[in-house]
Structures are given as structure tokens and as C-alpha cells.
Amino acid sequence: MKKSLLHIVIALLVALPVSLFGQSKREIKSLMESFENYEVTTVKVAVDGTKFVKVWGYGKKVDDAIVQAKKNAVHASLFRGLPGMESAMATPPIFKDPNAFDNNKDYFIDFFLTGGEYIKYINVTTDGVPSGQDRRQVRGGYKVALYVQVMFDNLRDKMEADGLVNKLSTGF
Amino acid sequence: MKKILVILSMLFCVQSLDAQVKVNDVVDDDYVRNSVSVIVVNRGDSYDARIFSMAGGLGFGEKFDKNEIPTDRILIKADRKNSVETELITSSLEREGVGKEIISYWFQRDASGMMSDELILKRGMYSVRDQEILNSQVSKVGISALGEKGYDLVKGSYVYVLDYYNLKENTKDKSYSAELKASIYQLVCSEEVMEQLYEAWIYNEDSPEVVAQKNALYDSLVFPMEYVTTVEASGSSSTSLGEAVNNAFSQAFYRSEKAVDDWNVTSSIISTRPIKAKIGTKEGVTNGQRFQVHKIVEDRHGNLDSKSVGYVRATEVANNSNVATGDTEPSCFYQISGLKIEEGMILKQKNDLKMGVTVAGGFGGYSPFEIGLEFLSHINTKGTSRYVMLDVGIGGDSYNDLSVSYIVPAIGMGIAVRPIRPVEIMPFIQIGMDILSTVSIANIDYKLTDWSSYVGRVGARASWQVVYPIQIFAQAEAAVNFGAGSYYAFYNDIMLAVGKGHEQAVAGFSFGVKVNF
Numbered sequence: 001m002k003k004s005l006l007h008i009v010i011a012l013l014v015a016l017p018v019s020l021f022g023q024s025k026r027e028i029k030s031l032m033e034s035f036e037n038y039e040v041t042t043v044k045v046a047v048d049g050t051k052f053v054k055v056w057g058y059g060k061k062v063d064d065a066i067v068q069a070k071k072n073a074v075h076a077s078l079f080r081g082l083p084g085m086e087s088a089m090a091t092p093p094i095f096k097d098p099n100a101f102d103n104n105k106d107y108f109i110d111f112f113l114t115g116g117e118y119i120k121y122i123n124v125t126t127d128g129v130p131s132g133q134d135r136r137q138v139r140g141g142y143k144v145a146l147y148v149q150v151m152f153d154n155l156r157d158k159m160e161a162d163g164l165v166n167k168l169s170t171g172f
Numbered sequence: 173m174k175k176i177l178v179i180l181s182m183l184f185c186v187q188s189l190d191a192q193v194k195v196n197d198v199v200d201d202d203y204v205r206n207s208v209s210v211i212v213v214n215r216g217d218s219y220d221a222r223i224f225s226m227a228g229g230l231g232f233g234e235k236f237d238k239n240e241i242p243t244d245r246i247l248i249k250a251d252r253k254n255s256v257e258t259e260l261i262t263s264s265l266e267r268e269g270v271g272k273e274i275i276s277y278w279f280q281r282d283a284s285g286m287m288s289d290e291l292i293l294k295r296g297m298y299s300v301r302d303q304e305i306l307n308s309q310v311s312k313v314g315i316s317a318l319g320e321k322g323y324d325l326v327k328g329s330y331v332y333v334l335d336y337y338n339l340k341e342n343t344k345d346k347s348y349s350a351e352l353k354a355s356i357y358q359l360v361c362s363e364e365v366m367e368q369l370y371e372a373w374i375y376n377e378d379s380p381e382v383v384a385q386k387n388a389l390y391d392s393l394v395f396p397m398e399y400v401t402t403v404e405a406s407g408s409s410s411t412s413l414g415e416a417v418n419n420a421f422s423q424a425f426y427r428s429e430k431a432v433d434d435w436n437v438t439s440s441i442i443s444t445r446p447i448k449a450k451i452g453t454k455e456g457v458t459n460g461q462r463f464q465v466h467k468i469v470e471d472r473h474g475n476l477d478s479k480s481v482g483y484v485r486a487t488e489v490a491n492n493s494n495v496a497t498g499d500t501e502p503s504c505f506y507q508i509s510g511l512k513i514e515e516g517m518i519l520k521q522k523n524d525l526k527m528g529v530t531v532a533g534g535f536g537g538y539s540p541f542e543i544g545l546e547f548l549s550h551i552n553t554k555g556t557s558r559y560v561m562l563d564v565g566i567g568g569d570s571y572n573d574l575s576v577s578y579i580v581p582a583i584g585m586g587i588a589v590r591p592i593r594p595v596e597i598m599p600f601i602q603i604g605m606d607i608l609s610t611v612s613i614a615n616i617d618y619k620l621t622d623w624s625s626y627v628g629r630v631g632a633r634a635s636w637q638v639v640y641p642i643q644i645f646a647q648a649e650a651a652v653n654f655g656a657g658s659y660y661a662f663y664n665d666i667m668l669a670v671g672k673g674h675e676q677a678v679a680g681f682s683f684g685v686k687v688n689f
Contacts, residue, residue: 044311052310062516125310127303127450127498128515131440132201135516136470143470144516147303149310 035101038072040080045088049153052125053082060141066130067114073148074118077155094156094165104164121158123149199466199478201518203438203455205299206328207237209244209274211265213256213335216249223336226417232332232425234493235437235456237295239329241273246333255337255353255404262399265331265357271395274329274359275369285374285387289322296322297495302450305498327361328434331397336420341413349408352420356428357397368393403427429523436521441465441513446553448502449519452490457503460548461486464522465513481517482510483640487553504553507593509640528688530563530645537680538606538627538651539565539580546586546686555590561600569672576663578674579607580627594637602629606653606674608660625656625664625674641688650679 039056046052055076057069076082077094079101084090095101101108111117125147129135134145159165212227214220224245232238246264248256265271279287296319308315333355340349372390374383405427407419429435437457439449451457462485466478484505492500507513530544544563551557565580582604588596607624631649638644653676656664667673 043307044313046310047312050310052307062514123310125306127301127306128440128442131442131516132438132518133198133468133476136468136476138470139472147307 035072035075035079038069038076040072040076040082042082042085042088042091043147044085046149049151051077051082051091051150051152053148053150054145055148056143056145058138058141058143062129062135062142062144065142065144066146069144069146070122070124070148071112071118073122073146073150074155075112077121077150077152078159082150091152094152094159100164107162107164117158121151121155123151125149197478198468198476199438199518199520200468201438201440203436204328205235205237205295205325205454206330206435207239207295207325208232208330208332209239209241209270209277211243211270211331211333212245213261213333214245214247215252215256215337216247217252219252219336219339220245222413223339223417226414227334227336227421230334230418230421233456234453235435237325239274239277241270241277243268243270243273252337252339255335255351258355258399258402261333261335261355262357262397265333265397269395270331270357271359271397272393274331275326275395278326278329279369281390285372285383285390287373292322292326293319294322295325296320298454299325300496302496302498302500305496309498323366326366327359329359329361330400330432331357331359332428333357334421334424336417339413339416346410347408348410348413348416349406350413350416350420351404351406352417352424353402353404354421354424354428355402356400356432358400360396360398365393365395401428401431403431426523426525429521437463438518438520441515441517441519442502444513444515446487447484447505447507447513449505450492450500450502451519452492452501452503454492457486457489459486459489460526460551462508462522462524462526463505463519465507465510466518466520467514468518478518480510481513483508483522484513484519485548485551487551506551506553506555508555509637525689528641528643528686530684530686532645532647532682532684534647534680534682534684537565537649537678537682538578538653538674539567541566542580542682542684549585555593557588557590557596557598559586559588559598559600560584561586561602563602563604569667571667571670571672574610574663574666576608576610576667576673579609580604581607582627582629584629586633588635596633596635596637596643598633598635600631600633603627604629606660608663610663619657622657622659625653625660628652628654635686643686643688645684645686647682647684648679649682650677652677 041054043052043054053073053076055069055073057065057072059065059068079093079095081093082091130144130146136143160167210227212224214224246268248260248264250256278292279289280291281287300318300321304318305315308318335353336350337353338351340347372386372393374386378386403424405420405423407416407423409415409419437451437455439451442448442450462483464483465481467481469477469479484507486503487506488504490501490503526548528546530546532542533540542563542565544561547560549558549560561584563582568575568577582602584600584602586598586600588598590596604627605624606627607620609623629649629651631647633645633647635643635645653674664673668675
């Protein structure tokens with residue numbers, strides 16, 4: 001009895017630091033995977049300093065997919081760039097270096113923590129919840145599209161302030 | 173072997189085609205307002221003027237914008253006994269240049285050839301949805317540009333051609349009837365057509381020569397109308413031909429909405445307790461109107477399909493007849509069948525008659541067998557429903573050589589509550605007649621009141637929805653019989669004396685099935 005109690009305590013001690021003080025390995029893995037495959041399109045030319053995109057996210061539940069779509073909008077602005085449209089040029093990513101994420105992995109894992117820093121750089125303009133063909137049931141969950149305004153200039157300023165990207169004025 | 177392979181490959185092709193069709197049929201919440209022009213077919217007879225004035229008062233409600241074009245009637249000389257052929261209507265519309273009239277109306281083209289996009293922008297703004305308002309708030313072009321949506325509305329221009337025929341007007345018997353063939357056409361509004369139109373657009377700075385050239389170009393343009401479908405309907409009345417014409421129109425419009433997919437309103441569900449969607453009076457939603465709920469499913473190849481989840485009925489209809497602000501008041505709905513409905517699923521208008529047919533058999537009451545018709549007159553967000561009921565009970569008794577039959581027609585109303593969604597408990601009250609007849613009736617001067625008594629009936633019914641639209645029910649009722657006519661009393665008393673016939677007060681039970689449609 002004493003022995004099994006000890007096992008439970010040890011298991012809890014192993015598990016607690018991961019779940020309380022950061023994302024679990026599983027969560028990090030799923031975060032990385034979700035950044036590998038998502039769609040993003042520019043909706044309209046946005047007001048100055050921002051980008052207006054439609055971005056997709058996947059999740060087991062609709063709410064999870066919404067959270068992921070928000071993260072993807074910021075991820076695209078930082079690392080993938082935003083595609084152009086009839087009346088808008090394509091926007092290159094804030095980070096030119098394709099390894100920028102891996103080089104600052106700890107920083108970005110914290111940055112993209114659910115409800116973390118990334119949320120400050122987006123405004124969701126979807127009316128209510130994703131609906132119609134923007135809310136699709138797929139194998140193993142949901143795929144949803146959100147209309148998101150990305151505070152692109154503020155996001156860049158943040159990266160500059162945190163020393164991850166050179167200031168635009170550098171070199172002039 | 174080769175044959176088998178060919179057959180298999182053909183089957184595969186057919187299946188692929190079918191899959192492609194499915195993708196095209198995917199429901200979306202992208203409904204846009206349509207506009208309509210009404211044209212009446214004149215036959216060159218005495219009814220022309222009357223039918224035209226009767227049809228002039230017929231409305232499509234708020235759901236449609238009306239395109240007021242000069243051609244409001246076409247003359248096709250033919251006997252009004254039968255409907256005119258569709259080809260004749262089509263050629264008449266071409267001859268009259270109805271497509272061009274519609275375009276001229278949209279662009280408010282005046283006698284000098286000047287055009288304006290004022291109406292387009294106005295209708296565009298009126299059709300804007302909250303999502304578009306929210307999108308425009310973060311985009312550079314802003315809200316003022318939303319009116320340009322009106323250009324998309326031009327392609328939703330329809331012509332509704334009404335051909336009334338086989339009119340019957342018997343003022344002596346107060347019997348009026350009319351049949352209607354309603355043909356629907358849609359304006360073909362391709363990019364090419366619109367480009368041609370813009371080439372003929374006259375600007376203030378254009379010289380008189382340029383104006384003349386542009387007007388000549390406009391005159392040479394053809395804006396074709398495409399035949400969509402035809403619906404047939406009929407109407408009758410005991411008061412006037414006008415009412416019969418109106419009834420036929422109502423029936424035709426109901427069928428047209430079912431036949432033209434683009435006329436069916438779609439919207440997404442924004443909340444589930446209660447179910448709400450941002451549609452209302454502007455989309456012609458009425459209490460009790462039925463909508464089908466769909467969810468969108470994507471397979472691993474990225475193909476989309478929409479699957480039915482269930483049905484709902486509109487309950488509290490919001491007055492949204494104004495330009496959207498981003499915070500439009502939604503209407504409420506009550507789920508009448510199906511699986512769990514979630515936010516973001518799509519509602520699609522799926523009109524029904526809001527009626528149900530009942531068939532029941534029972535014991536103890538006045539009629540061992542009963543059929544009925546019920547109309548849902550109102551439903552609220554908790555599912556409480558008011559029904560208007562029309563029942564006809566049938567029964568009979570015999571003793572020695574005397575054989576009597578009873579027919580018990582009754583009208584009434586019931587109020588149904590739903591403790592859980594599939595269960596309806598409905599107290600009801602009815603009043604009717606108990607009509608007796610025997611084989612000897614032929615020899616007697618017949619007067620209905622002599623052969624009948626009045627019946628009052630109260631009861632309660634518990635229904636269980638087995639599978640939509642079928643319900644099974646059990647019913648308990650108490651009925652009284654009063655004011656019996658002389659022959660009714662005479663024959664019924666004979667039956668009562670031998671333990672048959674209809675007692676003055678009875679209690680009964682019955683079991684039956686109701687099918688809603």
C-alpha cells in the first residue's frame with residue numbers, strides 16, 4: 001500500500017512541473033505540427049500598420065481550432081509572410097531567416113502559449129463563431145477559418161524590442 | 173474480363189461525377205437578396221383588365237426588391253382555357269427586351285441615356301451583413317464602399333410571368349376558381365454583358381457625338397433572360413375571383429420558393445440556447461417557417477459535403493428591415509427534429525405547409541375511426557405550439573334491419589407543450605356535429621339539422637415523434653352531444669335502447685399516427 005502511494009507521489013512530481021510551469025511535450029509537438037500546415041489569405045487592404053487575413057486552424061474541438069487559427073495568423077506574419085491579392089502586394093515575413101523559429105524556440109514556445117503574448121497582436125473580426133463553410137468537420141476534429149486583423153507593425157516592434165530582429169533603421 | 177473492366181471503369185466515372193455534383197450542392201450561408209419584376213400574360217379577352225388589376229396587388233413581401241419595369245404585361249392571343257406554352261412567353265420577353273428594361277431600371281437610365289449607380293449602392297448597403305460591416309471596419313476602403321455589393325445583386329434579377337387560365341366564375345353558386353402557370357426567368361448577367369454596359373456609360377464630359385455613339389451602342393446591346401422553371405397552381409374561393417387569383421398566386425409562390433434554390437434563405441446559427449440566426453423580416457421569415465440545419469464536412473481529399481442535422485422552425489422573428497450596423501438583432505428558432513445543433517451550422521429555408529394529417533382508431537368515444545388535418549398557427553421559442561384542428565370521425569351501428577352511420581366533423585384548437593423535444597402534450601377543445609344517416613334517408617325530405625346533433629369535445633393528446641415527420645399519439649377525450657334534431661333523436665334512441673348509438677356524454681381513448689408536411 002505504502003509502495004503504491006509512493007509511486008503515485010513520484011508520478012505526480014514528474015508530471016506537475018510540466019503541466020504547471022509550461023506546455024507539455026505533447027502540446028509543444030502539436031503546436032509545431034500545426035504550424036507546418038495551414039492556409040492563410042489576405043482579405044482586403046487593411047488600415048495602416050495592420051494586415052487583414054483569413055486564416056485556418058485545426059483542432060479537436062471548434063474552440064481549439066479557433067485558438068490555433070489565431071496563432072497561425074501571427075505565425076504567418078512572423079515566419080511565412082502573407083500572400084497578396086488583386087489590390088494588395090504580398091507581405092514578406094518579419095523574419096527573413098527560415099530558421100528563426102528554431103533558433104529562438106524557447107522564446108516562441110512561450111510566445112505562442114495559449115492566451116500568451118501573441119494574442120496582443122490580433123483582433124478577430126469574425127462575426128460570432130466561424131460558420132458555414134468556414135466551419136468544417138474533418139476527420140478527428142474541426143477546421144475553421146477566422147477573419148483576423150494582425151497588428152503587423154506592433155508585432156515587428158515587439159520582435160525588435162526583444163532583440164530578435166534588427167530594427168528597420170539599422171544600416172541607414 | 174475486358175468487359176468487366178470497362179463496366180467497372182464506367183461505374184467509377186459515374187461515381188466520380190456524382191461526387192462532383194455533391195460538391196456543387198454544398199450549402200453555404202451566402203444568401204443574397206433577389207429582385208423580381210412581375211409580368212401578367214394578357215389573352216386579348218374580357219378578363220385581361222381584371223386579372224391585371226388583381227395581380228397588381230400581389231406582393232412578394234420584403235424578401236424581394238421589386239424592379240419596376242415598363243413591361244408589366246405581354247399579349248399572347250390564345251384561348252384562356254389552357255395555359256400558353258413556355259416558348260411563346262420566352263419569345264415575348266425577348267421581343268419586349270425585358271432584360272434591357274431590368275438593366276435600365278437597376279442603373280436608373282433616363283431618356284437621355286444617362287445612368288446612375290445610386291439604386292445599386294442603396295440596395296447593396298441594404299443587403300450588407302454584419303460580417304461585411306466588421307470586415308470593412310478594419311480595411312482601408314471602409315464602410316462607404318460596401319454599397320458596391322449591389323453590383324452582385326444585379327445577377328439575382330428575376331421575372332415572374334403570371335398566366336392565369338381556366339377561370340371559373342359562378343356568381344349564383346358563389347364558386348370561383350383560377351389556374352395559374354408561373355414562369356420564372358433570370359437575367360443573364362455575365363462579366364461580358366456588364367463590360368458592354370460600362371462601355372455605353374455616358375459621362376458628363378462626353379461630347380454630343382460620343383453620347384450618340386454610346387446610346388447607339390446601348391441600343392444594340394442584348395441582355396438575355398434565362399428560363400429557370402415553371403410552377404403550376406390553382407386557387408378557389410367562395411367570395412370572388414380576385415380571391416381565387418390571390419390563392420393561386422400564394423400557392424405558386426410557395427412552390428416557386430421550393431423550386432428556385434437561390435430564393436431559399438441561408439444563414440448561420442450564432443447561438444444554440446435558444447437557437448438564433450441573423451435573419452428576420454428582411455428575409456421574409458415568418459413564425460413557424462421551417463429551416464433545415466446543415467453541417468459542413470470535409471473529407472481527407474478536401475471535398476466538401478453538407479449534411480442535414482435536423483429541422484427548426486422560426487419562433488420570434490426579428491425586425492431587421494434596416495441597414496446592418498454590425499450588431500443585427502437575430503431571430504429565434506425551435507428545433508423540431510434531428511441531432512445536436514451547434515453554433516456555426518447553417519440554416520436553409522425549407523418551406524412546408526405547417527400541416528399534419530392524423531389517422532386514429534379508438535374506443536369509448538363517438539367515433540371508432542377518425543382522420544384529421546392540423547395546421548400549426550404559432551410556435552414559440554420553448555416549442556409551445558398552437559394548432560387549428562379539423563377532424564372527421566366515422567362510425568356506425570346496426571340493429572336488425574336498421575343500419576345507421578355517424579359522421580362527426582369537428583373543428584377546434586389545441587395548445588401543445590413540449591416537456592422534451594420529441595414529446596408533445598396537447599390539450600384541445602373542439603366543436604362539431606354528429607350527423608346520422610340511414611338507408612331510409614332517401615325517402616325523407618332532408619334537412620341537416622333534423623339529422624344531426626351538436627358535439628362538444630375536450631381532450632388531451634400525448635405525441636411521440638418516432639422519426640421526423642412521423643408522430644404516434646395516444647389521446648383521451650370527453651365529449652357531449654346536445655341539440656339533437658328530430659330524426660337524429662329518433663334513430664339514435666332506437667340504437668341506445670339496444671345498448672348502441674351515441675350517448676349524451678362519453679369518454680374515450682384513441683391511438684393514432686400524425687404525419688407532418
